[in-house]
Amino acid sequence: MTEENRVPLLEARNIVKTFGSLRANDDVNLTIMPGEIHAFLGENGAGKSTLVKMIYGALQPTSGQFFWKGRQVMPASPSVARHLGIGMVFQHFSLFDSLTVAENIALAMPGPHDLAALSGRIAQVSASYGLPIVPSAMVGDLSVGERQRIEIIRCLLQEPQLLIMDEPTSVLTPQEADQLFVVLKRLAAEGCSVLYISHRLEEVKALCDTATILRHGKVAANVDPRRETAASLARLMVGADIHAIRPRSDGGKTGTPRLAMKHLSLAGDGAFSVALTDINLIVNAGEIVAIAGVAGNGQGELFDAVSGERLVAPGMLLLDGVALGRTSITGRRKAGAAFVPEERLGHGAVPTLTLSQNMFLSRHAVDPALVSSGLLDNSGALAAADRIIKAFDVRKGKPDPEARALSGGNLQKYVVGRELELKPKLLVINQPTWGVDAGAAASIRQALIDLAQAGSAVLVISQDLDEIFEVADRVAVISRGHLSEARPAQDVSREEIGLLMAGAHEAGSHEQAGSADHAA
């Protein structure tokens, strides 16, 4: 350790940020030393993103100060922050699909506009850090991992002294994540500090030198993650022991095949979407089958095909042996299926309609208590919404609020509850606990297990491997629209799933498809 290390690179003192009545950051202190990898932990909604956005100049604090190398600063905009030497890789990438890689990077670069010279520098940085990327490629055509590389290169080109990474591994395969850790460790060795935001505790333990844990907008602890266990870190994050999932009492007994996908294929819709290729999968009554995969590998398309939002050939999809490929989503619901899409707001629920009005959305054709001879029964809808609110402990501010007024976890509980109440024979759910707090996530996962135990078939599409191992009886992996064979969850390791996520099984039909994938 050198003399220079005594002065913190960045110090946040007594930062407060309020949004209306909500105190998103309440007197937060954070100190980052040069060359350290500093973990920033917390649940969804704990206020991590808020603080980070203030460091990066995208938000301004209500009160409090920032010090950069001991000097007081106030990043008024991202360009000021970049000028100081702060780079940020967002969880939701700030990229432009219809522009090239070089154009995307040029947008973050000061100085004269010279794409040719910039392309040369991109190639250089990309080679020296082992982050392969083609400067002239159109971003919309790239995979999520490649997009993240653009974001990282964009930061590195500005030779930052602090690199902020917001949940970088949530979109990567385990192997891609390992590659990323190599890059981050090398950067730290070169003197660049890293602020690493995550809720994945194992990787924080493996990677980070120190950790600041945020809970409800306040700093709960500063610890050395290498000396903690995952469980102790989790306790600090949540503030209590996480409610453990009750395993099935019947030991996972399954029944007859309920949902069958046979050679299901679907062309891509639009410029940047994924085509599904020859998907085969059976989900039996009484079991939970999970589909793992990195975001953007055809999960949305698969959900659309199974739900009937997009139609396929009749025999590609069967429910209890009946061909339903050309049956509308309404017809499939009448046959006993229910669906929960990934997006709660704007897909699973209409943001500006109330919870009771949103009851009609998925149940107008299957619930006689809501609609009779074309007329809406508003009191029936209110009663139904009330039952769900009670059963799933949906917290809300007023009796019948608009969907958008609910927090992510509460709205997700409502949307899941709306489908579960009908006791569907088949439930298809995409990213069941995405962006949901730990408490709500646990109760949703429990509800899925209980549903399967009661004899329903459940298909879970998820990016979260922890979640998958918690609920699934069998696991399949989707990659570029190809689905691997489903295998019992206790027989597969994370490493195997990781390889499949990277496309190992696509070689199934053509040998070279797999190798081309690895090269990419």
Added chain:
Amino acid sequence: MNRLGVLIMRLEKRPERSAAMALASPFMALAMTVVTAAAIFALRGNNPFIALYVYFVEPLTALWSVEQLLVKASPLILIGAGLAVAYRANIWNIGAEGQLTAGAILAGAVPVFFTQWQSPLTLAVMIVLGIVGGMLWAAIPALLRNRFNANEILTSLMLVYVVQLMLDYLVRGPWRDPQGFNFPKSVTFADWQLLPYLTPGIHAGVLVSILLALLLGFMVSRTIKGFEITVSGLSPRAARFAGFSEKRTVLFCMMLSGGLAGLAGAFEISSVVGQLQPQISPGYGFAAIIVAFLGRLNPVGVIFAGLLLALSYIGGEAVQTALQIPDKITRVIQGILLFYILACDTLINYRVVFAAPVGGRT
């Protein structure tokens, strides 16, 4: 880069839409329109108080002009109610003027070809043909959107010009009244080619318009069809999740609004106009766009909005005769009114905060 968009005021999103503002916004818009109109009158050198009185109040003081008001409101309500439903679903039919014309042409074909046919059935056939004409003309942009993804805003508007030229050709050519001294007009309609009158000034179409608007209001708020339309507009993705077909909604909304515009066309030629001529509407199809927004895209609200817009037509005629102010002022006032409604509607979802802009320190 400057902070032009922020100025001194800032909008803060409300957690939920404000019901109070939704109700107050049209009245605020109306008040601001009246003030602006007064300023325009003053700028022209007229006494603004007298002009405002003549424009907005005097027409309501005589029975004959109130009757006039209802008669002018009838097509505005009919078309506006249909457009309100379509706009709720984010389907932008702006070719109602053309659908009105198409309805008038088809309805007018009956007296033109069967001049001597006089029976209650004559009127019934005219009305049905009027609806069919409007529906067919509106079905074209609907099908082009469903089949070719062609923007219905542009196609429905282009079809206005096409059908107006078609009408122009007909009344100057094959459908011209042989005894009409070469005027570009069809035969004059009579008896059962005209609507019955409820009072000397009010024809039956007025009552039908209001009843249909109430019916549409019921459809929008209480039926699953209305829910389907509302959801399609608020969130297309959620509508697909609900199993509502976008194409079906497009066709339904276009044909509904087109059919009502066609009906308005049939009513106009069988009452006020009484024959086919190159121009049968003073822009009702376009003014109804304003009516739909002023009525909060709610068919019941459209009834009141239609009456208000009708007043703007009559007021325009009144200031022209009484004060020699050109009646072009009508369209200006209508345009300003729409601007103010759109501006005031912001307050339904946002509240205005007058404060230093965020990051104003730098």
Added chain:
Amino acid sequence: MDILLVLLTIIMTAATPLLLAALGEMVTERSGVLNLGVEGMMVMGAVAGFGGAYATGNPWIGVLASIVAGMFMSLLFGFLTLTLLANQVATGLALTLLGLGLSALLGESFVGQPGVKLPSLGGIDPLVPFALFMVFAVGKFLFGTKMGLVIRAVGNSHTSAHALGYNVIGVRYVAVLFGGAMSGLAGGYLSIVYTPQWVENMTAGRGWIALALVVFASWLPFRILAGAYLFGTISILSFVLQAQGSGIPSQFLSSLPYLGTILALVVISGNKALTRRNTPASLGQPFVPDR
């Protein structure tokens, strides 16, 4: 040969207002803003252009007045849609309705008055080559400069642009004002150059055709040039046929440009591969910076 040259000149003359307005609207739409008020901005440009030239006797003042009028109208649009976050479709319609009404009122005393024509330089109206120049300039600007890149970026994803620190609203104001200036100029061209007089509604749907041209050209400047000349040809064709006494009813010939617009929209919009990549992804969506 001579007749071809004459014909080409006439076509270019008829195409110029479409070209100007469509170029301006394309830049506006590239920034993610759909301004359907082109017709209203154009007709205001026409009345202001005529009035400016008529009052001062100097047609160049008229040109300037038309640009200012178009910008004023687009500023109104920008304030509603960008600052007050009003619905862009509805506001565009409002702009057109207001423009048509206001121009009729303002131009009432101009009806029947002789206009002041912009002098042509060597037989060519200066705005015709100017419009051609603008095709190149706008193309170079959008695809060869940082500011052009920023406009395309804002139109593709306003959230990403905001995250990188760009002032989305400011960029969009600039693009909207440019669209207004070009539409106003297009209107001024009609009343100062094309038919130097004021007639109510003299734009006759050209603003809407310009909007269709932007879609037809899939937001690319050189395709707008091609499209505008194609439409110039159609409208000249209908004139020529009417003058020749072809026996086809004149109303049918007059409706050719409108029918042609519909046809063009159908052909282009049906081709997803052609439109998807260049369509500004955030077109028509209001930008609300998250807290």
